[in-house]
Amino acid sequence: MDDFFGFIAFVLILVPIVIIAMLTVLMGRQRRNQDDLNLTLRKIEAELREDRKLLRELAKAPVMPASETPPQPALFEAQTPATAQVIFDITDSQLPAEPAPPKPATPPTPVAEPPQENPWSQNTCQPAEPSRFELAAQKILKEIWNWIIVGEGHRPEGVAMEYAVASNWLLRIGVLILVTGIGFFLKYSIDNGLLGEQARVALSVLAGVGMIVGGVRLVGGTYHLFSQGLLGGGIAVLYFSVFAAHSFYHLLDVYPTFALMILVTACAAFLAIKLDSMLVAIFAIIGGYCTPIMLSTGQVNFPGLFSYMLLLGTGILAINWYKQWHLLNFLSFFFNYLLFFGSMQNYQVEYFWQVLPFLTGFFVLYSTTVFLFCLVNHSKSTLLDLIGLIVNAAIFFGTAYHLIDEAYGQIWTALLTVALAAFYVGHVYYCLARKVADKELLISFIGLAAFFVTITLPLLLSNQWITVSWSLQALVMLWMAGKLRSAFLQQVAYLLYALVLVRFCFMDLPGQYGMTMDSQQSFGAFLLGLLERVISFGIPILSLALAYTLIEKPAPASPLACDAGNDVPLWLKDNLLLQIILLIGGGLLFVVLQLELFRSFAYLYPPLQLPVLTLVWLALCWLLLSRYVAGTGDWLLQALRLFLIGVFLKMLLFDLPSWDLTLGHIAAGDSLWSLRYGGAYSFELALMRLLDFAATIAFLLFALRRLADHETDSGTIRQWLGGAALVLLFTFLSLEINSLLYQYVPGLRSGGVSILWSIFALTLVFNGIKRQIAGLRLVGLALFALVAWKVFFIDLARLEQIYRIVAFIVLGMLALGGAFFYMRYQQTFIGNAENKT
Numbered sequence: 021m022d023d024f025f026g027f028i029a030f031v032l033i034l035v036p037i038v039i040i041a042m043l044t045v046l047m048g049r050q051r052r053n054q055d056d057l058n059l060t061l062r063k064i065e066a067e068l069r070e071d072r073k074l075l076r077e078l079a080k081a082p083v084m085p086a087s088e089t090p091p092q093p094a095l096f097e098a099q100t101p102a103t104a105q106v107i108f109d110i111t112d113s114q115l116p117a118e119p120a121p122p123k124p125a126t127p128p129t130p131v132a133e134p135p136q137e138n139p140w141s142q143n144t145c146q147p148a149e150p151s152r153f154e155l156a157a158q159k160i161l162k163e164i165w166n167w168i169i170v171g172e173g174h175r176p177e178g179v180a181m182e183y184a185v186a187s188n189w190l191l192r193i194g195v196l197i198l199v200t201g202i203g204f205f206l207k208y209s210i211d212n213g214l215l216g217e218q219a220r221v222a223l224s225v226l227a228g229v230g231m232i233v234g235g236v237r238l239v240g241g242t243y244h245l246f247s248q249g250l251l252g253g254g255i256a257v258l259y260f261s262v263f264a265a266h267s268f269y270h271l272l273d274v275y276p277t278f279a280l281m282i283l284v285t286a287c288a289a290f291l292a293i294k295l296d297s298m299l300v301a302i303f304a305i306i307g308g309y310c311t312p313i314m315l316s317t318g319q320v321n322f323p324g325l326f327s328y329m330l331l332l333g334t335g336i337l338a339i340n341w342y343k344q345w346h347l348l349n350f351l352s353f354f355f356n357y358l359l360f361f362g363s364m365q366n367y368q369v370e371y372f373w374q375v376l377p378f379l380t381g382f383f384v385l386y387s388t389t390v391f392l393f394c395l396v397n398h399s400k401s402t403l404l405d406l407i408g409l410i411v412n413a414a415i416f417f418g419t420a421y422h423l424i425d426e427a428y429g430q431i432w433t434a435l436l437t438v439a440l441a442a443f444y445v446g447h448v449y450y451c452l453a454r455k456v457a458d459k460e461l462l463i464s465f466i467g468l469a470a471f472f473v474t475i476t477l478p479l480l481l482s483n484q485w486i487t488v489s490w491s492l493q494a495l496v497m498l499w500m501a502g503k504l505r506s507a508f509l510q511q512v513a514y515l516l517y518a519l520v521l522v523r524f525c526f527m528d529l530p531g532q533y534g535m536t537m538d539s540q541q542s543f544g545a546f547l548l549g550l551l552e553r554v555i556s557f558g559i560p561i562l563s564l565a566l567a568y569t570l571i572e573k574p575a576p577a578s579p580l581a582c583d584a585g586n587d588v589p590l591w592l593k594d595n596l597l598l599q600i601i602l603l604i605g606g607g608l609l610f611v612v613l614q615l616e617l618f619r620s621f622a623y624l625y626p627p628l629q630l631p632v633l634t635l636v637w638l639a640l641c642w643l644l645l646s647r648y649v650a651g652t653g654d655w656l657l658q659a660l661r662l663f664l665i666g667v668f669l670k671m672l673l674f675d676l677p678s679w680d681l682t683l684g685h686i687a688a689g690d691s692l693w694s695l696r697y698g699g700a701y702s703f704e705l706a707l708m709r710l711l712d713f714a715a716t717i718a719f720l721l722f723a724l725r726r727l728a729d730h731e732t733d734s735g736t737i738r739q740w741l742g743g744a745a746l747v748l749l750f751t752f753l754s755l756e757i758n759s760l761l762y763q764y765v766p767g768l769r770s771g772g773v774s775i776l777w778s779i780f781a782l783t784l785v786f787n788g789i790k791r792q793i794a795g796l797r798l799v800g801l802a803l804f805a806l807v808a809w810k811v812f813f814i815d816l817a818r819l820e821q822i823y824r825i826v827a828f829i830v831l832g833m834l835a836l837g838g839a840f841f842y843m844r845y846q847q848t849f850i851g852n853a854e855n856k857t
Contacts, residue, residue, distance in 0.1 A: 221265045228257030236295065251291065252303045258284045259307045263314045278328075281311040285332070289339055298345050305348060308332045309355040313362075320366045326378035329356055333385050341392055349389050353408060356382060357415060372427045376420060383416035390461075391447070401461040409461075413440070413468055434479040437472045444469035452504065452580040459586045463508050470497065470512045474519075487528050488556055491520045491563035498567050502574030505581040508588045514597075517567065520560055521604065528556065533615045539623060546623055550616075557612045564605040571598055610640050627705060630675045631712040637667045638719045645723055660723075661737060667716060668744070675712055679705060681755070695755060701763035706756060713752040720745035739795075746799075750780055770810075775830050777807045782837050 231254030259281065266277035288304030291297065309332070312325055336352045339345065360382065367375065390401070390409045417440060424433045447465040456462065477489040494516040501510035532553060541549075592600075613636050621629045641663050648656035682698035697705075724741045757776050761769035781803035788796030 217271060221261055221271065224257060224261035224264065228254045228261060230254070231257060232291070236291070251295070251297060251300050255284065255288045255300065255303045255307060259310070259314075278311070281307070281314075282328075285311070286335075289335060293339060293343060296343070298343075298347065301339060301343075301345060301348055302351065305336060305351055305355065309359055312359065320371070322363070322367075322371055322374040322378070325363055326360075326375070326381075329359060330378060330381050330385065332356075333382065337385065337389055337392070340389065344393075346393065349386075349393070350404065350408065353386050353389075353412070356386075369427050372423055376423055379416060379420060379423075383412060386412045387443075401458050401464075406460055406464050409464055410468070416440075417472075430479060434476050437476040437479060441469050441472040441476065444472065449580070451586075452582065455583065457583070457585060459588070462582070462586050463588065466506065466509055467512065470509070470516075474516060483527075483531075484552070484556055487520055487523045488559045490516055490523070491560035494520060495563045495566055495570075498570050499575055502570055503576070503578045503581070505574075505577050506587055507590045511588070511591060513567075514592070517564070520563075521608075524557075524560055524608065529611070529615070532556070533619060537619055537623060541623075546620075550620060553616060557608075557616075561605055561609050561612070564601055564608070568598060568601045568605070571601070606640070606643070610636065627708045630670075630678055631708050631715070634667065634670065634675070634712050635715055637663065637670065638715055641667070641719060641723070645726060649726055657737060661740075664720075664741075664744070671712065671716070675709075679709060694758060696762050697755065697759040701759055706760075709752070709756070713748055717745050717748050717752075720748070746784075753780070774807050774810050777803055777810075778830070781807060 231250045235250030235254060262272070262277055262280045262284065265271045266274070272280070285304050285308040288300055288307065292299075292301035292304060309329075312328060333352055333356055336348055340348050360379070364375070387409065390405050393405070417436070420436050421433050424436060444465050448462065448469060450456070451458070451462045451465065473493060474490065477493065478486050481489055494513045497509055497513035497516065501507070501513060537549075614633055617632045617636060618629055621632055641660055644656050644660040644663065647653075648660065680698040681695060683695055720741045724738055724745070727738050727741070753776055754773060758769060758773050761772045765772070781800045784796045784800030784803065786800075788794065788798075788800060
């Protein structure tokens with residue numbers, strides 16, 4: 021018994037405290053909004069006073085010219101009387117023609133200036149206005165506050181707060197003291213044996229009935245508030261009397277007692293509807309939900325308890341639909357789930373099918389409550405409605421998920437999420453088909469449906485396929501957003517794509533490519549793994565590409581398209597979003613190709629690993645070059661430059677070291693050093709190096725040619741591209757000739773490199789002269805000078821006799837060729853010299 025009274029006291033104390041705290045916050049915000057509005061109104065009033073003063077001054081302004089007009093008739097009289105007679109005969113339509121000259125002076129320009137100087141005419145204070153959600157929530161919470169303070173949803177107009185509070189709380193205290201006195205009387209009669217058990221119960225019942233009869237007779241009159249207290253107290257006494265007959269005196273069994281308490285609850289609900297008294301309905305709800313607690317036997321009977329709760333909730337829903345008492349929805353919701361979780365302390369897995377159907381019933385009941393009030397009655401949803409809708413879904417999903425997972429395993433929880441998604445999709449369809457103008461409610465239904473669809477896939481699929489499924493789901497959402505013209509659903513798809521990218525980058529890529537591949541696996545196993553990786557990484561990237569297409573050209577709208585008032589604005593513009601998708605999709609494709617090709621060729625043909633990666637880098641550079649030439653954006657040129665620098669760094673830091681590039685002495689005991697490929701020379705590796713360098717040089721020349729006709733700041737990068745191609749070609753040929761001769765013709769190695777450099781220098785000089793590029797000529801001459809120094813100070817001492825003869829003859833002929841080219845094109849230099857002078 022003490023536990024019961026403790027529970028009642030806890031509920032009666034906790035609920036008002038929570039409500040008062042919420043009201044305090046909202047009332048404070050409302051007070052600030054009112055202060056802002058009052059300040060704005062004062063500014064408006066001041067501006068209006070200034071405008072009135074200005075209008076009065078303008079009204080007086082035409083009087084001054086009128087006082088100066090009398091001399092004009094005098095002038096007319098001075099001329100001829102006949103003229104004056106004509107003036108008096110002018111018709112009314114011609115009268116404005118005479119005062120036309122003063123008109124420009126009469127309407128001063130300040131008339132048009134006040135709107136520019138009025139600060140209140142701007143929308144500076146508009147953001148401070150509370151939204152419809154806040155106003156509706158304040159209204160409901162204010163009604164709750166009034167019920168706590170003055171006992172009515174609205175304080176009667178003209179009634180002082182002091183009187184309303186004092187009379188209401190004195191009445192409550194009086195009823196509480198009276199009910200407590202009846203309880204003390206029963207206890208006293210028990211202790212002293214004054215009355216029999218039946219008499220005690222009968223007197224209590226008569227007292228309760230008498231209070232109800234008295235309250236009914238006083239309803240609607242001067243003592244209407246007093247009647248509310250008598251009705252509430254009488255209902256409480258009847259509950260207590262039936263409970264005492266069962267628990268104290270054992271006069272009634274459980275089922276008759278339960279039936280009597282249901283009867284009391286039904287009578288209270290009838291009186292509440294008949295007398296239009298929400299207070300009586302509140303007592304009926306509290307008594308109805310406390311009945312199972314008061315009559316608890318300690319035995320587990322989930323079907324009986326939950327059937328009663330479901331019946332009670334359905335009755336409250338019927339009352340709410342009939343009387344539009346919104347407060348009862350939240351009160352029933354609170355007590356229902358409080359009693360549900362209190363009873364679940366005795367839950368075992370074997371009670372699964374006794375609990376889950378009723379839990380589903382509670383969920384549908386309170387979702388239907390919002391549905392009926394906001395859709396069937398065509399009333400706008402409030403913030404509290406949406407909070408209740410989301411909290412109800414969260415409670416049901418969290419509890420049902422735990423029950424199903426404990427009974428059957430996680431895989432079966434996917435049925436729950438699918439059912440919830442279908443449930444809310446049905447609500448969305450109803451709203452779109454009936455053109456329900458409630459943006460917040462429609463968005464809530466769409467968001468809940470999308471959420472449950474999203475979490476279904478991880479429950480059904482393994483971790484490897486979650487990203488794939490989410491990307492496909494995001495694509496379907498984007499397509500549906502185009503069909504429904506729903507910006508909210510479109511942004512939900514963007515959010516899901518963001519989850520896809522996070523999982524793709526931080527879970528899937530490290531999970532697949534972070535572990536080493538078994539080089540001893542069979543070719544069939546390799547192909548199977550390759551196919552899985554192509555699907556798991558290719559589908560999200562393909563989904564991004566299709567998303568780009570859907571954003572650029574949305575699907576045709578369906579008859580169920582959302583109205584503009586039922587939607588939210590887009591946070592990201594389509595143009596910016598398309599560029600983001602293009603960058604993200606290209607970046608993901610580039611990274612995946614790098615990782616996959618490196619891993620696959622490590623199994624298929626390891627020497628081709630690095631050249632293939634170079635080809636991927638060059639393919640991306642080709643894409644950037646094509647987009648830039650097409651006029652997409654100048655930033656692509658800078659991106660192209662950065663990626664080409666990346667290609668050079670890759671070749672310098674990864675490719676050359678992988679081919680065993682070493683720095684060694686030219687000859688034994690010599691102090692000079694030379695770069696060459698270490699180990700035995702391999703034509704297979706030389707072919708890979710040729711592919712690597714040749715592809716890069718070919719792309720540089722291709723880019724140089726494509727940018728030749730482009731006029732926007734491509735001159736600098738063209739020089740950079742040409743110079744880079746020459747440096748790469750010079751480096752490749754020098755290393756290959758040096759390594760090849762070192763392996764097969766060691767005696768000609770030094771002279772062979774000098775011959776190569778001379779040929780290179782001669783080519784530079786020839787092209788510099790022919791194309792009139794001074795830079796090429798100067799580099800060629802410098803290279804000739806380097807070759808001359810190398811021949812006389814290095815090669816002369818190290819070449820064998822026969823190779824020395826061959827090298828010197830060839831080098832001499834190459835030097836003479838350079839001189840010949842200069843003399844052949846001497847007119848070019850003479851013309852240039854004359855132009856300079």
